[in-house]
Amino acid sequence: MTWGWRRYVLLAATGVLILALVGQLAYMQLIRAGYYRRIANDNRIRVVRLAAPRGKILDRHSIELAGNRQAFSIAVVPADFSGTTPRERLAHALDMVPDDLANRLTRRRTLPLEPVAIRRDVDLRMISRLEERVEEFSGVILSTEPVREYAATIWGGHLLGYVRDVSERDQQRSDKVGGPLRGQIGATGLEHFYDDLLRGVDGIGYREMNAYGQMMGPMPGYTDVQPIPGDDIRLAIDWELQELADSLLAKYLAGTVVALDVRTGGVLCFVTRPGFDANRFVGEMSTAEWSTLRDDPRHPLLNRATMGLYPPGSVSKLATAAAGLEAGVVNAGQRFAPCNGGYQFGNRWFGCWNAAGHGALPMAGAIEQSCDVYFYQLAQRLTLEQWSVHMMNCGFGRPTGLDLPAEKAGIVPSREYYDRIYGKGKWSRGLMLNLAIGQGELTVTPMQLAVYFAALANDGTAMKPHLVAAQRAPGGVWVERTPEAAFRLPCSPATLRVLQDACRRVVTAEHGTAHAIADERVRMAGKTGTAQNPHGEDHAWFASWAPADRPQIAIVALVENVGHGSTFAAPICYQIARAYLGVPPKTREPLAVN
Numbered sequence: 001m002t003w004g005w006r007r008y009v010l011l012a013a014t015g016v017l018i019l020a021l022v023g024q025l026a027y028m029q030l031i032r033a034g035y036y037r038r039i040a041n042d043n044r045i046r047v048v049r050l051a052a053p054r055g056k057i058l059d060r061h062s063i064e065l066a067g068n069r070q071a072f073s074i075a076v077v078p079a080d081f082s083g084t085t086p087r088e089r090l091a092h093a094l095d096m097v098p099d100d101l102a103n104r105l106t107r108r109r110t111l112p113l114e115p116v117a118i119r120r121d122v123d124l125r126m127i128s129r130l131e132e133r134v135e136e137f138s139g140v141i142l143s144t145e146p147v148r149e150y151a152a153t154i155w156g157g158h159l160l161g162y163v164r165d166v167s168e169r170d171q172q173r174s175d176k177v178g179g180p181l182r183g184q185i186g187a188t189g190l191e192h193f194y195d196d197l198l199r200g201v202d203g204i205g206y207r208e209m210n211a212y213g214q215m216m217g218p219m220p221g222y223t224d225v226q227p228i229p230g231d232d233i234r235l236a237i238d239w240e241l242q243e244l245a246d247s248l249l250a251k252y253l254a255g256t257v258v259a260l261d262v263r264t265g266g267v268l269c270f271v272t273r274p275g276f277d278a279n280r281f282v283g284e285m286s287t288a289e290w291s292t293l294r295d296d297p298r299h300p301l302l303n304r305a306t307m308g309l310y311p312p313g314s315v316s317k318l319a320t321a322a323a324g325l326e327a328g329v330v331n332a333g334q335r336f337a338p339c340n341g342g343y344q345f346g347n348r349w350f351g352c353w354n355a356a357g358h359g360a361l362p363m364a365g366a367i368e369q370s371c372d373v374y375f376y377q378l379a380q381r382l383t384l385e386q387w388s389v390h391m392m393n394c395g396f397g398r399p400t401g402l403d404l405p406a407e408k409a410g411i412v413p414s415r416e417y418y419d420r421i422y423g424k425g426k427w428s429r430g431l432m433l434n435l436a437i438g439q440g441e442l443t444v445t446p447m448q449l450a451v452y453f454a455a456l457a458n459d460g461t462a463m464k465p466h467l468v469a470a471q472r473a474p475g476g477v478w479v480e481r482t483p484e485a486a487f488r489l490p491c492s493p494a495t496l497r498v499l500q501d502a503c504r505r506v507v508t509a510e511h512g513t514a515h516a517i518a519d520e521r522v523r524m525a526g527k528t529g530t531a532q533n534p535h536g537e538d539h540a541w542f543a544s545w546a547p548a549d550r551p552q553i554a555i556v557a558l559v560e561n562v563g564h565g566s567t568f569a570a571p572i573c574y575q576i577a578r579a580y581l582g583v584p585p586k587t588r589e590p591l592a593v594n
Contacts, residue, residue, distance in 0.1 A: 045219050046077070046207045048115060051183050052200030053146040055230030057160060057190060059239045060268075060469065066160050066191070066278075068146040072122050074130070075115035076105065077139040090137055093130055094119055100287070114182075117165060121147050121283035148184075148191075148282055154275040155246045158303040159237070159404075159467075161189020162281035187281070189303075190233070190467060192405050197471065200230035234470040234478065236266030244579050245271040248572045255559040256304040258450040259576055262551045264483040265454070265463030267402070269555070269576060272308075274300040306400075306407040309443040310558065313531030313565070314353075314370045315541045316391075316438035318456070318499050320378060321363055323390035325495045329381040332498045335360040339373035343433070350376055350433050353530065367502035368512045370528060372437050379436035380429070387435065388414040393490040395462060396444055400451050401486060402465045410448060413441045439532055450556040451486070453526070453543045456503070457551035460489040460496050503527055504548045513566045514542065517574040521583045523547040524574060526555075528565035536561040542569035546577035553580050 057066035074094065091098040096119075104118055119126075127142055148163050150156050164187040182202060186195035206222035218224070245257040249271060259269035276293060293300060302308060324330040338360040342351040352358065352372040358365075366374035379387075391397065397412035411417070413435060418427045421441075434440030447465065455462035464486040470478045489496070503525035506512045513528040526544025533539050542565045545554040557572040578585065 044209055045222070046209050048141075048143075048205045048207055049182050050203030050205045050224065050227045051145045052202045052227035053229040054148060054163070054191075054200060055198040056232040057198075058232065058234045059237045059242075060235060060266075061239065062234065063151075063239045065151045065156060065235070065237075065239075067149050069149045070144050071120065071147040071283075072124065072127050073117060073143055073145050073147075074119040074122060074126075075117050075141045075143065077115050077141065078105065090140065093133065093137070094122075094126065115141050117183075119284055120145075148278075150278040150282075152277065152279065153242070153246070154273075154277060155242050155271045157189070157276040157278045157300075158272050158305070159189055159270050160278055161191035161193075162187055162278045163191050164281070189278075189404060190235075193403050194233060194468065197233065198230040200474075201228040203227035229474045231474070232472045233468045234472070235467050236261060236264070236268060236469045237270060237467065238268050238580070241269040241576060241580060242271055245269050245572070245576060246273070246275075248575055249273040249559070252559050252562060252568070254298060254304065254561070255557070256308065256446050257555070257557045257572060257576065258305050258446050259553055259555045259580070260450050260454045260463075260465055262454045262457045262545060262554050263463070265451075265465045265486070266469055266483070267465055267467045268553060268580065270305055270467070272302075272304040274298045276300045303404070303406075304446065304558070306402060306404055306445055306447050308445060308558075309408055309410055310446075310539055311440070311442055311531040312438040312444045312449060313529035313539070313541055314372075314438055315449060315527050315529035315543045315565075316442065316444070317367060317370065317375055317436070318503070318527055319391055319394050319396075319452070320375055320382075320387065320436045321367060321502075322394075322489075322491050322495050322499060323387050324378050324382055325363075325498065326390065326490060326492065327382060327386045329386075330363070330378055332363045335362055336374055336377040339371050341373075343373045343376040345376070345380075345430055345433060346428075348430065363498060364502040364505055367499075367527065368505040368509050370506075370513050375436040376433045379432040382432065382436070384413075384415055384418075384429075384432060384435075387432065388412050390490055391442075393487075395451055395455075395487060396442075396448055400445075400447050400465050402447055403467050407447070408445055410445055411441055411443045417441070438529060446556050446558050449541075449543050450554055452489075453545055453556065454551075454554035455489050456496065456499055457525070457545035457554055459493075460491055462486045462489065500525065500548075503544075507544075507548070514544075514570045516566065517570050519574070519578070519583075519586070522574065522577050522581060523549065524577055526570070526573065528570060530564045533561060538563055540565040540568040542566070542573045544570075544573045544577070546581065553577060 053068045056064055058064055087101055088098050091101040105116060130142060150160055163184040166182060166185055170185060186192035204225040206219040206224060208216045208219045241259060249255045254273055256272040257269055261268055339352055339358040341355045341357040342349050358369050358371040361371055361374055391412045396410055398409050399407040431440060435442050451462050451465055464484050470480045472478045506527055507514045507518050507524045514526060524544050524546045525548035526542055529541030531539040531541060540559040540562050543556045545551045555573040555576050557569040559568045562568045
């Protein structure tokens with residue numbers, strides 16, 4: 001082949017190659033342009049979640065109990081991080097154990113390009129340290145986000161609760177009910193119960209990434225979708241009463257105080273000790289810290305007001321008396337055999353708390369002096385069915401419906417209950433003697449007793465207890481919630497008058513078990529209780545309302561492992577009532593005695 005022919009062949013081949021190249025370029029730039037643009041953008045643009053600030057939680061006077069502040073956070077994009085940044089180096093830079101870092105990455109599985117929060121609320125020192133080594137940590141994102149901030153109180157932990165990171169289980173559950181769930185959600189307390197209201201709607205941000213997988217800033221030409229903050233909620237809670245109750249309980253190992261607005265059911269005071277500072281859960285709590293809190297023998301994570309189950313002791317004698325009156329087995333003026341310090345039933349002696357005895361008393365006197373023997377004898381006239389049905393209709397044995405999670409129901413023993421425990425028909429009527437004075441298998445929560453005594457003060461109408469009094473959407477106005485009645489006590493007006501008068505005598509009468517807190521300026525009514533505790537000293541109860549003649553506030557105090565209710569619980573309720581009614585303290589405060 002001559003040179004001329006070879007030149008033509010070479011030129012033709014070159015032309016074909018050029019045409020093929022041009023064709024391929026045209027195909028890539030014209031036909032497949034969108035596809036390659038998307039790939040480039042995926043490498044250059046990162047779509048991030050803009051966390052919505054949670055709604056504020058305020059007390060009745062608009063004092064902020066839970067709000068937000070901006071804080072530094074550290075996240076990792078799994079797709080950029082995996083295989084490019086040694087976990088050991090990053091863990092060291094974050095003051096973490098490598099296994100903890102790995103666990104957080106695997107525990108919070110998400111989309112490959114969605115950042116996973118590793119540390120929240122970190123200090124500027126750590127941020128500066130990471131920024132100095134930014135080239136070493138591909139896929140690590142430093143940013144600011146709103147984090148929860150709680151009023152620095154011990155009592156806030158049980159009431160307000162805290163937030164936690166969304167788990168894989170949370171995500172799966174949310175996908176079934178209408179959309180992905182990201183970021184943090186309420187874990188306990190009000191944060192959990194009103195999470196949908198407080199959480200708000202997250203926004204969407206577009207960020208420019210460099211070749212190292214680091215975020216450079218907002219992506220030019222893209223507009224972020226701003227987050228919508230959550231609704232604010234205002235509570236019926238009174239900050240000053242909370243502080244007072246907490247200080248009164250601080251001297252004891254454990255206890256709780258609950259106070260309700262008699263007319264609306266609004267929770268004015270809700271304190272349980274020991275407590276915990278909800279701010280400890282902001283950011284990341286170490287495994288050691290969590291173990292210390294969880295394993296504390298005083299059980300600081302237990303919300304004693306709604307989850308603590310206790311025998312009510314003599315406080316429940318009022319319900320036993322009402323059951324007898326409503327069943328027609330006793331009248332208010334009737335006297336049984338005199339109390340000589342105890343009661344013989346079969347071959348067993350049931351003692352009265354007063355070994356010297358009370359003599360023969362009518363019902364109001366038996367309540368005033370808390371005579372056990374009177375109620376032992378009343379118990380023999382009542383059937384278990386009459387007593388248990390009355391107790392259930394008084395709100396015991398079921399949750400009160402308070403707007404907090406995990407409220408316990410307690411136990412009101414019935415025939416079916418004892419048949420299940422002991423076998424059908426294999427139990428004695430002697431069990432009624434213990435139940436009549438609030439012992440045995442009967443257990444209640446302090447919140448249940450608060451609702452019951454508020455109902456007694458409110459002429460039989462039990463208002464549904466509630467913490468939230470109003471809510472407000474971002475930029476909106478407060479919308480008040482309408483109080484609602486929960487139930488009526490199964491008591492006639494005549495029975496209610498007997499109980500109300502007896503509760504006044506407990507405080508005002510010379511032999512009343514709470515006479516030591518008598519104060520004409522406060523005028524309290526209530527009932528003391530001393531409940532036997534198999535694990536130590538008796539539990540002290542006092543359930544009350546004030547003023548006795550024009551009720552405004554119902555208060556229940558429980559102090560664990562201390563002794564008599566008149567000595568330890570009654571003075572706490574007196575101090576709460578005095579503060580709420582605006583009565584100045586006496587020169588010398590009343591001292592309770594056994």
